[in-house]
Amino acid sequence: MxxxxxxxxxxxxxxxxxxxxxxxxxxxxxxxxxxxxxxxxxxxxxxxxxxxxxxxxxxxxxxxxxxxxxxxxxxxxxxxxxxxxxxxxxxxxxxxxxxxxxxxxxxxxxxxxxxxxxxxxxxxxxxxxxxxxxxxxxxxxxxxxxxxxxxxxxxxxxxxxxQYSNLAKQYRRRTFVTAHAAFGHLAKDYALQMVPVAGLSPEAEPTPQDLQKVLQLVKKYQVRYIFFETLTSPKLAELVAKETGAKTAVLDPLEGVAETDKVTYLELQKRNLEALKREFAE
Ligand SMILES: [Zn+2]
Structure with a gap:
């Protein structure tokens, strides 16, 4: 109000x-x-x-x-x-x-x-x-x-x-962990599984139970990277990575770019695609 x-x-x-x-x-x-x-x-x-x-x-x-x-x-x-x-x-x-x-x-x-x-x-x-x-x-x-x-x-x-459609043909493991739940449409459209650490907005912080569930899923699916974003704090992603032995990497929700960045939407999408391939590779 x-x-x-x-x-x-x-x-x-x-x-x-x-x-x-x-x-x-x-x-x-x-x-x-x-x-x-x-x-x-x-x-x-x-x-x-x-x-x-x-x-x-x-x-x-x-x-x-x-x-x-x-x-x-x-x-x-x-x-x-x-x-x-x-x-x-x-x-x-x-x-x-x-x-x-x-x-x-x-x-x-x-x-x-x-x-x-x-x-x-x-x-x-x-x-x-x-x-x-x-x-x-x-x-x-x-x-x-x-x-x-x-x-x-x-x-x-x-x-x-x-190229995104091909992911489902190329890779058996298709689970990825992200900072906030920004990749739901991407996951649904291309048969991927998103495990978000936070909610639909980056401020929707996870409860200890949520976090526990994420940690379990990271282990269950042997997730390699905990993806974080360029415009929000990587703290939670780092915490999950530390707890599970995974690495951190950027997966961009394409919501905004850094102040002086001239990168295009299409370029960012290609970077995301490569990041997901590194996660899914056997
Ligand atoms: Zn968002």
Missing amino acids: GKFLRIIITVFICIGFGNLTLAAEKLQVMASIYPMAEFCRGVGGDLVDVYQMVPNGIEPHDYEPSPKDLVKLGNMRVFVYNGGVEFWATPALQALQEKEIISVQTGEGIGEKDPHVWVSPRGAIQQVKKICEVFCQADSQNTAQYKLNTERYLSELSKLDE
Whole structure:
């Protein structure tokens, strides 16, 4: 409730600056989090200016927009978000109703219980298609180019989809241990087994019983690596690794990158694939 009230107050402040809309030739797009921004760049190419609400270096589950962020959102033509991670998106859009921002919740219908839709290439494919639809709606004279960009980006995602699908054919052991439960869609889509140390959000800390269960599973499946993330503390992963004799390694939930990192979503997906192969290898 506190968070919601704060947003409403900040939005009242920002409405005062509401008419600062700048004339811009390119389609002005706000993406909520890093993977949404990446998909927007893939679909939009040179035709769009893509901004990212949750800055690089910040874990998106912890983020709250500032009044300045909301003013910026108010100046956008399109807002692309995932849903489920951005608790602030609905109240922000309601407060900015008069701006007629075209918004799309790309995880709608896919990530109702677990928001981490973008982590699976199959989920990403659906999200990219939805982004293409809104860009074509917002900037219809460039429809042909958006469709061409989308086709190219989707062919990259399809390659990843195929490579992830091959894991089930290549490896018998397919259990992996992760810091927070961000890989549920990936596991479901590609017949893998995820054992998360924490919950759906990195702050959902495990109880001693949860931890005990993870330790047992690590031993049972002879897991080699306890995967941790780039934007959260590796402490829990290190603890589990120490208790079980496993090593630690990075498996990226692709939620955000370090402040100065220029790495693309597609590159990070390839790194994850290699990390999983090292875990699954006999
Ligand atoms: Zn997450």
